[in-house]
Amino acid sequence: GENVEQHPSTLSVQEGDSAVIKCTYSDSASNYFPWYKQELGKGPQLIIDIRSNVGEKKDQRIAVTLNKTAKHFSLHITETQPEDSAVYFCAASSTNAGGTSYGKLTFGQGTILTVHP
């Protein structure tokens, strides 16, 4: 099955700096890669996603890049703010034996991002 590795496990930055989180996946048939932000006491919240037919996607201060050949994708947050502090998860869609995705996601282990004022 799919395996997703996420790095770093913790990331500490100063307000205004950029933050980058990287993930690699194992299943070359995976074609959907969302990123989630989880705050204390809440469920994961989708912040951005990318599909395998796109190399980069941007939404204000957040961008995601995908390298299908190398099977890795990254989250970039620019001009970080204290409210960006949270746990961030990458994920990849898993496929069944026939290669069909059913929306089942395999998650990375998470990155604890701390933004210091």
Place this chain on the structure above:
Amino acid sequence: DSGVTQTPKHLITATGQRVTLRCSPRSGDLSVYWYQQSLDQGLQFLIQYYNGEERAKGNILERFSAQQFPDLHSELNLSSLELGDSALYFCASSVEARGDTNSPLHFGNGTRLTVT
């Protein structure tokens, strides 16, 4: 607010007992997913239902079962509970539009289960 409602928020029970976790998906979403989150295992996919039918199964124990009802709400039943079942249990839903089986998942705020 994701629109996905999970009850109860907290559950404390003893080993050997049985509990039921409930999830109401976002309005219009046909797919429901259950995930378990623990410190050592991270977010693990348990099971998915689509419009009342089981669609995919992950690392779900035989002591656990789920169903999706005609009104699309879902229940996760955990029986013969063990200490190791203590975790956060999340429900997520997606619209899964025709031909697009990778619709975004929207998560509820979870049920924290503590087994003593």
